[in-house]
Amino acid sequence: MTVTAVGKDPLRLTLTVESEFDASVERIWQLWADPRQLERWWGPPTYPATFTKHDLAPGSRVEYHMTGPTGDQPHGYWDVLEVEPLRRILFRDCCDNADGTPRPMNTVRVGIEEVALGRTRMSIEIAFPSTEAMEQALAMGTDEGLSQAVSQIDPILAEEIIRR
Amino acid sequence: MQITASDFDPVFAALADHTRRDIVRRAISAEEGILELASHYPMSFAVVQKHVAVLERAGLITKHRVGRRRVVRTNLEALLIARRLLDQYEALWLAQIGRMDELIAERAGAVGTVETKESKR
Numbered sequence: 707m708t709v710t711a712v713g714k715d716p717l718r719l720t721l722t723v724e725s726e727f728d729a730s731v732e733r734i735w736q737l738w739a740d741p742r743q744l745e746r747w748w749g750p751p752t753y754p755a756t757f758t759k760h761d762l763a764p765g766s767r768v769e770y771h772m773t774g775p776t777g778d779q780p781h782g783y784w785d786v787l788e789v790e791p792l793r794r795i796l797f798r799d800c801c802d803n804a805d806g807t808p809r810p811m812n813t814v815r816v817g818i819e820e821v822a823l824g825r826t827r828m829s830i831e832i833a834f835p836s837t838e839a840m841e842q843a844l845a846m847g848t849d850e851g852l853s854q855a856v857s858q859i860d861p862i863l864a865e866e867i868i869r870r
Numbered sequence: 871m872q873i874t875a876s877d878f879d880p881v882f883a884a885l886a887d888h889t890r891r892d893i894v895r896r897a898i899s900a901e902e903g904i905l906e907l908a909s910h911y912p913m914s915f916a917v918v919q920k921h922v923a924v925l926e927r928a929g930l931i932t933k934h935r936v937g938r939r940r941v942v943r944t945n946l947e948a949l950l951i952a953r954r955l956l957d958q959y960e961a962l963w964l965a966q967i968g969r970m971d972e973l974i975a976e977r978a979g980a981v982g983t984v985e986t987k988e989s990k991r
Contacts, residue, residue, distance in 0.1 A: 716952035747969035
């Protein structure tokens with residue numbers, strides 16, 4: 707199995723995912739550093755991503771949009787905070803409010819390390835500033851079914867709470 | 871009964887503080903009152919009392935009478951909201967990692983043993 711550990715902390719509002727690949731560190735780094743590779747996995751097939759500006763350097767901004775089944779194109783960008791090539795990336799994934807002010811959705815910390823010859827571990831930690839930001843991130847680039855699932859969270863939770 | 875996630879945003883403001891997060895953890899067992907809770911921290915009773923008040927306003931903890939004592943108890947339902955959102959986000963990332971996997975397998979297959987060559991470099 708690729709994913710070796712998942713951690714969820716509802717107090718700190720963080721998600722951590724560790725995975726291991728039968729691939730070199732260079733290969734895993736490419737998944738992030740090559741925009742053509744990145745757009746193959748960043749969005750789901752129903753919401754493919756296009757990276758229009760991509761430079762993994764501290765202080766730079768990576769820009770992308772996703773194209774939905776109805777032609778809608780949500781735009782997002784990463785504010786790159788820290789980069790150590792082949793080893794780690796720290797960026798803030800944001801989108802803009804209607805008035806052009808930035809709305810941070812989450813901060814993503816990626817770590818890449820070799821665990822054996824040809825075997826590489828990728829650790830991802832995603833930290834959210836609020837539940838609103840989480841809903842924003844969930845709604846972006848998910849297909850209709852999942853968006854609906856998200857909007858149905860509240861009634862489901864309400865039911866759970868009533869049952870308890 | 872209608873509960874929206876935005877109703878719970880005070881939850882995360884309340885949890886932005888380390889001491890308050892610690893109080894929430896301790897209060898899951900619902901055994902201690904404010905005085906006992908305060909003994910765990912290098913700060914005055916009044917300050918801990920303020921932290922407890924913030925948590926109470928956010929709906930994260932409630933006070934209950936147990937015999938003659940009043941204990942502080944964590945409201946697990948509020949945490950359930952955060953948990954559910956994290957579950958949703960986990961599903962998104964697992965799908966993304968699944969696509970990474972496919973991409974690696976596809977490249978490796980298409981150009982022969984590219985993985986082996988790379989790892990031997």
